[in-house]
Amino acid sequence: MTHVRFNHAVNGVKVEGSEVIVHYNENNEVVSVNGRVNQAIADEAVDTSVSLKRDAAVKTALSAVSAPKDLTYEPTSEIVIYPFEGENHTAYKVNVNFMGDEPGNWFVFVDAKSGEVIDQYNGILHVEENKTQKGFGKGVNGDHRELHIIRTKEGASGTKFALADYSHENLDGIFTFDSKNDWDSNNDALYVGNSAAFIGDYDRAAVDAHYNSERVYEYFLNEHDRNSLDGEGMAINSYIHMGTDYNNAFWNGRYMAYGDGDGEFFISLSAGLDVAAHEMTHGVISHTANLAYRNQSGALNESFADVFGVLVDDEDWEMGEDIMAPAAKADGVTRLRSLSDPNSVVVSNPQRAAYGSGVYPAHMAEFYDMPLNVDNGGVHVNSSITNHAAYLIGQEIGREKLGKIYYRALTVYLTSNSDFSDARQAIVQSAIDLYGEGSAEQSAAVAGFDTVGIY
Numbered sequence: 008m009t010h011v012r013f014n015h016a017v018n019g020v021k022v023e024g025s026e027v028i029v030h031y032n033e034n035n036e037v038v039s040v041n042g043r044v045n046q047a048i049a050d051e052a053v054d055t056s057v058s059l060k061r062d063a064a065v066k067t068a069l070s071a072v073s074a075p076k077d078l079t080y081e082p083t084s085e086i087v088i089y090p091f092e093g094e095n096h097t098a099y100k101v102n103v104n105f106m107g108d109e110p111g112n113w114f115v116f117v118d119a120k121s122g123e124v125i126d127q128y129n130g131i132l133h134v135e136e137n138k139t140q141k142g143f144g145k146g147v148n149g150d151h152r153e154l155h156i157i158r159t160k161e162g163a164s165g166t167k168f169a170l171a172d173y174s175h176e177n178l179d180g181i182f183t184f185d186s187k188n189d190w191d192s193n194n195d196a197l198y199v200g201n202s203a204a205f206i207g208d209y210d211r212a213a214v215d216a217h218y219n220s221e222r223v224y225e226y227f228l229n230e231h232d233r234n235s236l237d238g239e240g241m242a243i244n245s246y247i248h249m250g251t252d253y254n255n256a257f258w259n260g261r262y263m264a265y266g267d268g269d270g271e272f273f274i275s276l277s278a279g280l281d282v283a284a285h286e287m288t289h290g291v292i293s294h295t296a297n298l299a300y301r302n303q304s305g306a307l308n309e310s311f312a313d314v315f316g317v318l319v320d321d322e323d324w325e326m327g328e329d330i331m332a333p334a335a336k337a338d339g340v341t342r343l344r345s346l347s348d349p350n351s352v353v354v355s356n357p358q359r360a361a362y363g364s365g366v367y368p369a370h371m372a373e374f375y376d377m378p379l380n381v382d383n384g385g386v387h388v389n390s391s392i393t394n395h396a397a398y399l400i401g402q403e404i405g406r407e408k409l410g411k412i413y414y415r416a417l418t419v420y421l422t423s424n425s426d427f428s429d430a431r432q433a434i435v436q437s438a439i440d441l442y443g444e445g446s447a448e449q450s451a452a453v454a455g456f457d458t459v460g461i462y
C-alpha cells in the first residue's frame with residue numbers, strides 16, 4: 008500500500024499538527040482516508056499575512072537561543088500557522104543549529120506580525136564523538152548489567168568513564184545524565200564514574216536507565232525496523248536522580264526523566280524495563296500519530312505506551328511490577344496497572360478515583376467521565392479499557408503479531424485527535440493489511456474491542 012500524509016494549510020501556509028492520511032492499494036485506488044483537521048482553524052479565519060521580514064525573524068531566533076557566531080548550518084525558516092496556548096499565530100519556524108559547550112538544534116517560533124518569540128525548544132542534544140567500550144554495573148534490583156560506555160578525560164583528575172553509547176550504527180547515541188536530585192536538566196552532565204564498573208549505590212538508577220534504553224532501542228529496531236524514537240537515529244537521552252524522592256517518570260518531548268521514588272511507594276523508577284519502554288514509546292508517538300494528550304486521544308497515547316511497555320518487558324501483562332517499594336507491596340499494591348485484569352488495581356489517586364468505581368476500568372460501561380483539569384480528562388485511567396483490548400487480542404494471536412498490528416496502527420493510521428473508536432478501526436484495518444481479510448488476526452482484533460465495548 009501507499010500512505011500519503013496531507014498537511015492542513017490556510018492560504019498555502021501549513022498548520023502545525025493538523026493532518027489527514029490517504030491510503031492507496033496496489034492499483035492506486037483510495038481505500039481509506041483518516042485523520043483530523045484543526046476545526047478551530049477551519050471555522051475561524053486566520054490572518055496569514057506576514058509583516059516581519061525573514062532576516063528579522065532569523066535574527067530574533069538567533070538571539071533568543073544565544074547562538075554563537077559560528078553556526079553548523081545556515082538557519083532555515085518556513086512560515087507556519089502555530090496553534091499555541093489557545094491562539095493561532097502566523098509564525099516563522101526557524102531552525103538554528105550549532106556546536107560548542109552547549110550545542111543546539113533549536114526550533115524557534117517567531118510571530119510573523121509582532122516579531123515576538125512565541126515558543127522555542129532544543130531538538131537534539133549533541134555530544135562529542137567518542138569511542139565506545141564495554142563496561143558493566145549493578146542495577147537497582149541487583150542485576151548485573153553489561154553496558155556500553157566511553158572513556159572521557161585523562162589529565163589531573165585521571166581517566167573517567169561516562170554512560171554514553173555510540174556503538175549503534177546510524178544512531179546519534181544513547182546517553183544517561185545525572186540530575187543530581189535537582190530539577191535542572193540543563194546541566195548536560197553525562198553520568199560519570201571513576202572506573203568502567205558502575206557498582207556503587209548511587210550508580211544503580213543510572214545503570215538501569217542506560218541498560219533499559221538500549222533494550223527498548225533494540226526492540227523498535229529489530230521488531231519494527233525503526234531507528235530510534237524519531238525513526239531517524241535521534242539521540243536517546245535519560246536523566247536520572249530527577250528531583251528528591253520523586254515518585255514519577257516522564258517523557259517531556261525531548262528526554263526521559265526518572266525519579267528515585269520515595270522508598271515507600273516506589274523505588275527508583277528506572278528499574279522498570281516496562282517503565283522505560285512506556286516513556287520511550289511516548290517519544291515514538293510524538294514522532295508518529297502524535298496523539299493529543301487529553302481525553303480519549305490522550306488515553307490512547309497512554310495505552311500505546313503501556314502496550315509497548317509490556318511487549319518489551321514481556322514476562323507478564325502488568326505495568327510497574329519492578330518499581331514498587333516493599334511498603335506498597337505489603338499494602339497489596341504490587342503493580343501500577345494491569346492489562347490482563349484492570350479491575351484488580353485500585354486507582355490510588357482519590358481525586359481521580361471519585362469519577363468512577365475506584366478501580367481501573369475494563370469496559371466502556373466503566374468509563375471515567377473526567378474533566379480536563381483532572382488527569383487531562385482521564386488519560387491514565389481510561390487507557391485501561393484499550394489496554395485490556397490489547398491483552399485480549401494478544402492472548403489470541405501472541406505478542407509478536409500484536410506488536411506488528413499496533414505499530415502499524417500507530418504509525419500509519421492514527422492522528423493527533425483519534426479517539427477509541429478510531430483506534431478500533433485503525434487496529435482492525437492494520438490486522439487486515441498484514442494478515443488478510445477474514446484472517447484470525449482480524450477476528451481477534453474485532454473480538455478484543457467488542458469485549459471492551461468499543462465499536
Ligand SMILES: [Zn+2]
Binds near residue numbers: 289312
Ligand atoms: Zn505515560
